[in-house]
Amino acid sequence: MNVLFTPDKGKPEVITVTVPSAAEPTIVPMQPAIFEDLTIGFWQSGDSAGVYFQANGVTQ
Numbered sequence: 001m002n003v004l005f006t007p008d009k010g011k012p013e014v015i016t017v018t019v020p021s022a023a024e025p026t027i028v029p030m031q032p033a034i035f036e037d038l039t040i041g042f043w044q045s046g047d048s049a050g051v052y053f054q055a056n057g058v059t060q
């Protein structure tokens with residue numbers, strides 16, 4: 001799911017958080033969400049690198 005991440009400092013940005021679920025979680029747009037066991041991982045492939053976000057669940 002795509003979420004708007006608003007850090008204390010810096011500019012907001014849209015990030016994608018993978019949440020394993022048979023159906024897309026029902027979250028009201030532009031409302032705070034709480035992620036269960038949110039983890040951040042790093043990946044690298046050749047000259048490209050980045051981060052990914054994964055959570056076990058999400059609620060409001």
